[in-house]
Amino acid sequence: MFRTARTSRTSRATGAPPRRPRRTTLTALCAVLLALLALVTGCGKPGSPPTKGPAADRLPEYAVARNFSLPDSPTWRRAKKRGHFTVGVKEDQPYLGERDPATGAYAGFDIEIARMMSASLGLPPERIRFRTIASANRETALQNGQIDYYVGTYTINDNRKKLVGFAGPYYMAGQSLLVRADENDIHGPQDLAGKRVCSAAGSTPYQRIKDDYPKAVLVSYDTYSVCVDNLLTYQVDAVTTDDAILIGYAAKAPDDLKVVGRPFSQEPYGIGVPRDDDALRFALDDALAAREKNGDWKRAYEATLGLSGVPAPTPPAIDRYPAT
Numbered sequence: 549m550f551r552t553a554r555t556s557r558t559s560r561a562t563g564a565p566p567r568r569p570r571r572t573t574l575t576a577l578c579a580v581l582l583a584l585l586a587l588v589t590g591c592g593k594p595g596s597p598p599t600k601g602p603a604a605d606r607l608p609e610y611a612v613a614r615n616f617s618l619p620d621s622p623t624w625r626r627a628k629k630r631g632h633f634t635v636g637v638k639e640d641q642p643y644l645g646e647r648d649p650a651t652g653a654y655a656g657f658d659i660e661i662a663r664m665m666s667a668s669l670g671l672p673p674e675r676i677r678f679r680t681i682a683s684a685n686r687e688t689a690l691q692n693g694q695i696d697y698y699v700g701t702y703t704i705n706d707n708r709k710k711l712v713g714f715a716g717p718y719y720m721a722g723q724s725l726l727v728r729a730d731e732n733d734i735h736g737p738q739d740l741a742g743k744r745v746c747s748a749a750g751s752t753p754y755q756r757i758k759d760d761y762p763k764a765v766l767v768s769y770d771t772y773s774v775c776v777d778n779l780l781t782y783q784v785d786a787v788t789t790d791d792a793i794l795i796g797y798a799a800k801a802p803d804d805l806k807v808v809g810r811p812f813s814q815e816p817y818g819i820g821v822p823r824d825d826d827a828l829r830f831a832l833d834d835a836l837a838a839r840e841k842n843g844d845w846k847r848a849y850e851a852t853l854g855l856s857g858v859p860a861p862t863p864p865a866i867d868r869y870p871a872t
């Protein structure tokens with residue numbers, strides 16, 4: 549899971565050069581190497597069963613709306629003509645948006661939201677073309693028409709609303725911290741002074757550490773999985789982003805990683821759409837409300853993000869803000 553992003557060509561680090569590993573005994577190094585090997589091969593401890601991800605045969609099927617039409621939406625008209633939606637997502641976030649490198653198939657809660665939205669807008673979800681788009685590139689991808697909509701742990705906020713539109717929210721996350729299982733000094737953001745903290749470029753958690761915890765030594769990459777690699781190899785001391793994302797990484801490597809402290813922000817997840825396409829935004833708001841009501845939202849959650857151990861919450865109220 550963490551391997552995909554390690555090969556990312558565009559990854560970049562900022563801040564001071566990597567510090568040398570703190571634990572230098574042979575045993576400790578062996579433990580790290582074994583942990584990495586286990587992650588790369590997708591196995592847990594020797595003899596333990598592999599951690600379960602979303603099972604394709606247990607995912608809900610979403611009824612495709614018949615005779616649906618949204619002539620006021622230029623995005624919908626284009627998609628209808630080509631016969632499918634192109635949807636921006638993440639590919640390295642367990643239980644949310646994860647791409648199987650062997651098959652190329654995407655799975656997770658965000659993927660299910662993308663699929664049920666396509667069905668509500670009258671296009672079969674199987675036809676969606678998913679495109680991996682990193683946090684820093686979401687607005688541009690929507691602005692230049694590379695994607696029709698985006699579903700990938702995308703926090704709704706006023707700055708972003710100047711550039712794109714948001715349907716939803718469909719889930720409420722909160723910023724948190726991931727550390728190595730043997731870390732005893734970091735319990736919350738107040739303990740980050742002088743610590744190397746990794747987050748994704750262009751994300752709200754990165755910005756919050758920069759603004760509110762300036763004594764932390766910030767490191768950024770395109771993706772969180774590269775941050776997690778850096779955590780496991782003692783290049784950084786913590787990874788920060790939404791709890792929903794971090795819980796997924798910790799659930800896949802429970803012997804090596806843990807989430808600490810309480811969430812210290814609110815991150816309402818929205819579906820990103822081109823800013824001027826209010827018709828699409830309102831149709832997605834309606835679709836989300838309907839899927840929450842008919843149980844599809846809960847079924848999707850339980851078949852994906854729920855596997856990380858957190859029971860289905862009540863979805864947040866949809867904010868159908870006025871046409872722009």
Ligand code: GLU
Pocket residue numbers: 683700701702703748750751752753789790815
């Ligand atoms: N939800 C936060 C954001 O939109 C962090 C997760 C992400 O980078 O996708 O910036």
